[in-house]
Amino acid sequence: MRIALAGNANVGKSVIFNALTGLHQHIGNWPGKTIERAEGTLKYRDRTIDVIDLPGIYSLSSFSQEEDITRDYILNEKPDVIINVVDATALERNLYFTLQLLEMERPLVIALNQMDLANTKGIDINIKELQELLGVPVVPVVAIRREGLTDLLEAAIKMDKKPEKEVRYSEALEDAIRKVEERIKTEKYPKRWLAIKLLEGTAPISIDIEDIKRALEDRISMGAFSYIASERYRVVREIVESVQRIIKPEKSFSEKLDAFLTDPLTGSISLIFFFIGIFALIFFFGNIVSATLEALLLSFFTGDNVLYSLYEGFVAGLTIVLPYIVPFYLLLGILEDTGYMARAAFLADRVMHKLGIHGKAIIPLLLSFGCNVPGCLGCRIMEGERERDITIFLSTLVPCSAISVVVMSAVGRTLGLAYVLLLYALVFVILFVLGRIAYKITPGEAVGLIMEMPNLRKPSISVVTKQTYHRTMDFIEIAFPIIIAGSLFVGALNHYGLIEPIAGFFSPVTEGWLLIPALTGVVLIFGVVRKELTVTMLFTLYGTTELGAIMSAPQMLTFTLVVMLYTPCLSTMAALLKEIGPKRTARIVLFETFFAIALGGIFARVLMLF
Amino acid sequence: MLSENEEEYLEEIYALFEDREKISISRISEAMGVSKASTSEMIKKLSEERLLKHERYGEIELTEEGMNIARNIKRKHRLLESFLHFLGKKDVHNEACKLEHGISEESADALCKFLGAPERCPDDGKEIPRCGKDCSECLKKTLADISTGKETVIFRTLCGRKASMRLNELGLLPGEKIKVVNRMAHGPIEVEVKGTKVAIGYGLAKKILVEECE
Numbered sequence: 167m168r169i170a171l172a173g174n175a176n177v178g179k180s181v182i183f184n185a186l187t188g189l190h191q192h193i194g195n196w197p198g199k200t201i202e203r204a205e206g207t208l209k210y211r212d213r214t215i216d217v218i219d220l221p222g223i224y225s226l227s228s229f230s231q232e233e234d235i236t237r238d239y240i241l242n243e244k245p246d247v248i249i250n251v252v253d254a255t256a257l258e259r260n261l262y263f264t265l266q267l268l269e270m271e272r273p274l275v276i277a278l279n280q281m282d283l284a285n286t287k288g289i290d291i292n293i294k295e296l297q298e299l300l301g302v303p304v305v306p307v308v309a310i311r312r313e314g315l316t317d318l319l320e321a322a323i324k325m326d327k328k329p330e331k332e333v334r335y336s337e338a339l340e341d342a343i344r345k346v347e348e349r350i351k352t353e354k355y356p357k358r359w360l361a362i363k364l365l366e367g368t369a370p371i372s373i374d375i376e377d378i379k380r381a382l383e384d385r386i387s388m389g390a391f392s393y394i395a396s397e398r399y400r401v402v403r404e405i406v407e408s409v410q411r412i413i414k415p416e417k418s419f420s421e422k423l424d425a426f427l428t429d430p431l432t433g434s435i436s437l438i439f440f441f442i443g444i445f446a447l448i449f450f451f452g453n454i455v456s457a458t459l460e461a462l463l464l465s466f467f468t469g470d471n472v473l474y475s476l477y478e479g480f481v482a483g484l485t486i487v488l489p490y491i492v493p494f495y496l497l498l499g500i501l502e503d504t505g506y507m508a509r510a511a512f513l514a515d516r517v518m519h520k521l522g523i524h525g526k527a528i529i530p531l532l533l534s535f536g537c538n539v540p541g542c543l544g545c546r547i548m549e550g551e552r553e554r555d556i557t558i559f560l561s562t563l564v565p566c567s568a569i570s571v572v573v574m575s576a577v578g579r580t581l582g583l584a585y586v587l588l589l590y591a592l593v594f595v596i597l598f599v600l601g602r603i604a605y606k607i608t609p610g611e612a613v614g615l616i617m618e619m620p621n622l623r624k625p626s627i628s629v630v631t632k633q634t635y636h637r638t639m640d641f642i643e644i645a646f647p648i649i650i651a652g653s654l655f656v657g658a659l660n661h662y663g664l665i666e667p668i669a670g671f672f673s674p675v676t677e678g679w680l681l682i683p684a685l686t687g688v689v690l691i692f693g694v695v696r697k698e699l700t701v702t703m704l705f706t707l708y709g710t711t712e713l714g715a716i717m718s719a720p721q722m723l724t725f726t727l728v729v730m731l732y733t734p735c736l737s738t739m740a741a742l743l744k745e746i747g748p749k750r751t752a753r754i755v756l757f758e759t760f761f762a763i764a765l766g767g768i769f770a771r772v773l774m775l776f
Numbered sequence: 777m778l779s780e781n782e783e784e785y786l787e788e789i790y791a792l793f794e795d796r797e798k799i800s801i802s803r804i805s806e807a808m809g810v811s812k813a814s815t816s817e818m819i820k821k822l823s824e825e826r827l828l829k830h831e832r833y834g835e836i837e838l839t840e841e842g843m844n845i846a847r848n849i850k851r852k853h854r855l856l857e858s859f860l861h862f863l864g865k866k867d868v869h870n871e872a873c874k875l876e877h878g879i880s881e882e883s884a885d886a887l888c889k890f891l892g893a894p895e896r897c898p899d900d901g902k903e904i905p906r907c908g909k910d911c912s913e914c915l916k917k918t919l920a921d922i923s924t925g926k927e928t929v930i931f932r933t934l935c936g937r938k939a940s941m942r943l944n945e946l947g948l949l950p951g952e953k954i955k956v957v958n959r960m961a962h963g964p965i966e967v968e969v970k971g972t973k974v975a976i977g978y979g980l981a982k983k984i985l986v987e988e989c990e
Contacts, residue, residue, distance in 0.1 A: 225945040229938065258970040259947065388950070395944040396951075399970070430960050512975045516963035524977060525964065614935075614977030615964055616942050 168216045168243075169322055172236060172267060173251035174260055175222030176505065176620035178279045180204070180629050181309040182251060183219040186319070193636035196235050202546075204636075210319055218245070224259070224618070226266045227368040230550065237370070240270050241355060247273045247322045254284035254291060254306070255621065257410055261402045264300065265333055271356040273325040276304045277318050282311070283621070288413040296409045301331030310626060332358070335397045339365075342382040346375045366391050420622045427509050427622070437513050440506075441532055447493060452536055453567055455489035475657020479650035482696055486539060486649075486737045487642060494533060494540035495637045498547075499630035501529070505620040507547065515615050521598065522605025523548075524615040527557040534564035538734060541566075542741040543641070556604045558746060559754055562734045563597050565590065568697040569730055576701050577726050580714045585723065593730050596765070645740035652736040653695050665691070679767040680728060681774075682721045693729060695736055700729050720773035724766050732762035780877045783849050784808070785818050786827065787876075789838060790846035794902070799836040851905040852876040852884050854897035859887055861898045862934045862983075868899050885909075892916030892931065892985040919956075919965060919976065919984040927955045928986040935983040946974050948984070 171179050183191075187206025196203045204219040220239060221232035228234050240248065250267050252260040267274055276296075284291065297304040303321045307314030334340065346361040350373060363369035365379055367390065379390050386393050427433050463481045467474065501507040507529065515525030526547055534541025541561035548554040565573070578586045659665050669676070669687035676687045685707055693700035701713075708716050717725065733755055734742065742751040778786075788808050792799045805815040823830045827842030838846060856872040856879065865871065879887075885907055888894075893914040897904055922928050930952045933940045947970035948954065957973060958966040965981045966973055976984070 227941065227945065229942060256970070256972045259972045262945070262947070262970075391941055392944050392949060395941075395947075396949045399947055399949065399952075425958075428958050428966065430963075508975065512958075512964050512966065513960065515975075515977055516960060519977065519979070614939065614980035615975060616939065616946065616977070616980065617975045618946070619966060619973040619975055 167213060167247075167323070168218070168245045170218050170220055170239065170245035170248050171251060172220045172240070172248055172263075173222060174224055174253065174256075174263055175618065177222070177251045177253040177260065178309045179219055179222060179251045180633070181626050182249075182277060182279070182307070182315070182318075183217060184626075184629050184632060185309060185312050185315055187217050191632070191636070193633075193640060196231075201231050201235055202637075210323070213323075215319075215323075224263060226263075226270075227366065228370070240267075240272060241370075245272065247275060247325050249275050249277050249318065249322055251277045251279050251309075254278050254280050255287055255289060257289075257291065258399075258402055258406050259618075261405060262398055265398050265401065268300070268302070268329045268331075268333060269356065269359040269362060271328040271359065273327060274302045274329055275318065275322045275325050276300065276302055277309075277314075278304055278306045279309050281306045281314075282308045283623075286418060290411045290413060292409045292411075296405070299331075299405050299409065300329075302329050333401055335394075335401065338382060338385050339394065339397055342378050345378045346373075349373055349375060362394065366394050424509070424619075424622050427506070428512055428619075430513075433509065433513050437510055440510070444497065444532065444536070447497075447536075451493065452489040456485045459488060460485045472654065472658050472661045475653050475660070476650060478657065479653025479695075480646070482653060483642070483646045483649040483737070486537070486645075487638065490537040490540055491543075491641055492634065492638055494537075494543070495634040496630065498529075498540075498544060499633045500625045502547070503623075503625040503630055505622045508617055508619045509622075511615070511617060512619065521560070521601040523553055523556050523560075523601070526615075526617070527553070527560075530557055530561050531564060534561040534566060536567055538562055538564065538566045538738040539645075539741045542738060542745055543637075545745060552608050555746065555750065556601065556608055558742065559604055560597060560601050562738055562742070562754060562758065563593070563600065563731065565593055565730050566697065568735075571698050572701045572729050573726055576704075576713055576729075577722055580712075580722065581719055589723065589726060589730065592727065596731070641741070641744065644744045645737060648740040648743070649695075649736045656692060656695055659691075675763060679763065679770075680724055681767075681770040682725050683717065686725055690728070690732065693735070694733050697729065697735050720770065720776075723773060724770040727769055728762050728766040730762075731758060731765065733759045778845065782818070782822060783845070783877055784873075785815075785822065786838070786842060786846035787849045787853065789828065789836065790843070790850050793838065793846075794850075801836070804836070847905045849876055851907070852879055854899075854902065854904040855884055855887050855891065855894075857897050857899045858891050858894050858904070862891070889914040890932075891934065892918075916985040917988060919967070919981040919986050920978060922956045922965075922986060922988075924956055924959055926988075927953060928988055929953050931985040931987050933984050935980055939980060943976075943980075943984070946970070948974070948976075 171183055173179050183204060183206065186208050188208070190208065191204060191206035193202060193204050201221055206217050206219075208215050208217060218239070220236045223230070223232045223236055226233055226237045228237060239245070248267060250264050252264060264276065278291065278293065278296075293304050293306055303325065305314055305318045305321050307318055309315070335343075342365055343358060343361045346364050347357050350357055350360055352360075352371070355370070360369060360371075364373055364375050365382065367379075382393075383390055427436055460481060463484065464478070467477060501510075507526070510528060511525035513525070514528035518525050518527050521527070527545075529547060530541045530544035533544050538561060541564060542558050545554050545558040545561060548557050573586055573589060577589060659668065665688050668691065669684050672687040673684040676682050676690075677684050686704070688707065689700045689703040692703050704713070704716070713722060739751060739755060742754060785804070785808070788804060789799055792803060792807065797803060801812055801816050801819060804819070805812045808815070819828070819830055819836060822828050822842070826839055827845065828839055829837045853872050853876045856875050857868045860868040860871055888907065893911050893916060894904055896902060916931050917928075919928070919930075930948060930950055932950055933943055933948070935943070943949075948967075952969060955968045956965055957968050962978055964975045964977050966975045
């Protein structure tokens with residue numbers, strides 16, 4: 167038996183999923199998509215039940231990958247029962263989606279979640295009446311305390327027929343639906359559902375019904391899509407008005423906290439403190455743990471054969487995962503689960519808008535200063551492929567903490583802080599310009615910020631830790647082979663003495679175009695494994711930590727600028743691959759490599775003018 | 777009835793007047809990309825029609841009648857640009873240039889009302905001249921004008937198709953009463969709708985026409 171959980175975002179779907187499946191879950195991605203797919207199994211009275219957690223969405227109009235996934239899953243995979251998780255504190259918004267699920271004619275059970283919160287908000291819902299009006303079982307639950315879950319499961323198992331009731335819209339709309347239904351020949355989709363989708367203009371197939379649609383629009387004198395949305399909301403309002411009573415609500419603590427956190431003044435100040443905290447965590451905790459771990463692990467074995475580079479690759483992966491990825495996923499999970507993410511995006515929207523992306527991008531971009539890997543992984547919070555592609559591209563250009571180490575030890579120590587700031591300023595200008603260009607050339611309609619602000623709430627520890635565990639394992643699966651293979655490759659080149667010939671081969675680029683010593687070509691290749699290798703290897707190769715003896719000031723600046731902008735490191739590439747697939751990853755990697763070299767050469771020549 | 781060409785000249789003179797530039801034959805020919813000879817011929821013609829005054833070697837000045845016609849053309853032009861912008865078109869200027877000569881007064885007024893009597897053109901940010909009648913009936917505020925704590929009713933959304941559909945689905949439909957619960961200066965606006973809170977970017981909020989309610 168297969169049960170699918172469906173509902174709006176932030177209604178406690180994943181809490182129910184976790185409570186039902188416990189440790190028996192598998193988190194992966196939907197085929198060909200970057201949306202998380204959570205599946206699990208549970209044993210109940212000698213039967214094995216598969217549970218799938220569908221993405222949180224507000225409608226089924228196929229505006230986003232999440233909506234497509236949910237729609238296609240319900241239509242094609244035909245789960246035995248759909249559990250529609252509904253937030254009892256926002257009945258009106260949630261039932262809008264429920265109406266659409268009802269139209270899909272699959273057995274449906276409603277889990278009315280957060281009943282406790284509804285009570286404290288003074289909301290009283292007549293469950294029996296709601297059940298009658300919708301024609302499907304409604305089970306009240308408090309998922310976070312596991313209340314009502316057995317009843318829910320019982321109801322779901324018993325449910326074996328499609329919803330009894332059909333929602334009736336206005337006469338004008340019903341007329342049009344009937345006429346469209348007559349033209350539908352296919353049996354593949356529920357007829358009434360398809361008819362409504364055709365009128366909306368969001369159907370998965372096309373049938374010529376333009377004349378019916380036009381006649382409807384003339385009759386109601388507004389667009390069909392808007393009209394259907396308003397009809398749905400009208401029906402929903404009728405239901406809500408008859409089942410819900412609001413007793414004088416008190417302002418809850420969560421609402422007071424929300425007001426504080428989104429106030430233009432106090433909210434902005436807390437956001438800044440919040441980010442300083444994240445920075446401190448990634449810079450100090452991450453860097454210290456990463457360095458200690460690396461030193462420790464590398465001191466166990468030493469060697470310089472090819473196999474050793476295998477081990478080095480493993481260490482490189484581990485020193486990314488433990489200090490950066492795990493805390494990042496924890497943090498991301500908490501941000502998502504508490505609803506603070508939406509607040510941060512709200513506060514940052516205006517600033518981010520200047521980069522052509524909206525507020526949510528502040529999270530991945532700031533995380534990227536610590537490490538590009540969590541930055542890229544964090545881009546999944548951007549809804550809309552267009553926004554995500556731009557943000558992920560910009561994330562890979564943000565100088566991470568490893569690059570900061572390079573800049574400080576190469577330029578900071580010899581030329582002083584002023585030059586460090588100059589380089590950073592330059593990179594920010596480039597970031598800004600490339601952001602604007604990406605905004606202009608990336609296809610798709612730029613949709614401004616439209617974001618639901620979920621209620622602030624305490625994070626569910628079990629949801630967050632489980633999510634972190636699964637996401638981390640998922641990352642390891644993809645990233646480790648790449649990091650280790652890459653490291654092995656570079657190690658093999660080194661072992662067979664091929665590095666210097668290669669550096670020689672690239673000397674037209676390094677010596678000829680960038681005007682820096684040919685040996686830097688070697689470290690730039692190693693830098694792709696780990697960015698800090700660019701400077702540590704330079705020290706080793708020349709046998710000095712005094713960079714001033716190796717390069718002139720302009721050469722140092724050019725070298726550092728190239729390091730700041732060129733090819734993303736292997737771990738970042740692995741993250742990119744996981745998030746956006748091979749084609750777009752290749753595009754970003756190639757662009758940044760050539761762009762850094764091109765810009766570096768121009769920069770070197772500009773420096774000669776001084 | 778003036779020819780399209782005459783109207784184009786008057787419109788350009790009005791644009792120069794708006795920018796407080798010195799209006800001369802050479803400046804007009806430069807702005808329109810035509811020869812000085814044809815410009816001076818047209819200026820002579822318009823002057824004979826008493827639409828402008830031109831002293832030899834002096835500045836060109838529109839007469840009251842000329843000014844009215846010119847302002848009206850510019851108004852149509854910018855209203856059409858606003859409308860084409862609403863349709864999601866990119867290069868709105870050239871299309872508006874062609875349409876402005878064919879559109880009737882009634883249609884222009886209806887368009888103005890449809891767009892909620894916009895003050896400025898979204899294409900270049902310049903002021904749209906008023907029709908001279910009482911605007912209060914057509915004038916609509918946008919969601920971006922509503923301050924925190926105020927309730928308002930949605931009149932129409934002028935944003936792109938995709939954004940419009942998403943707003944509709946969140947319950948932001950014409951006739952819906954919403955409340956602004958929080959906002960950042962020139963930043964997003966948080967509204968309460970259908971019992972939940974939704975944040976809307978500033979750019980989008982400026983395209984949502986609303987009716988104030990007391």
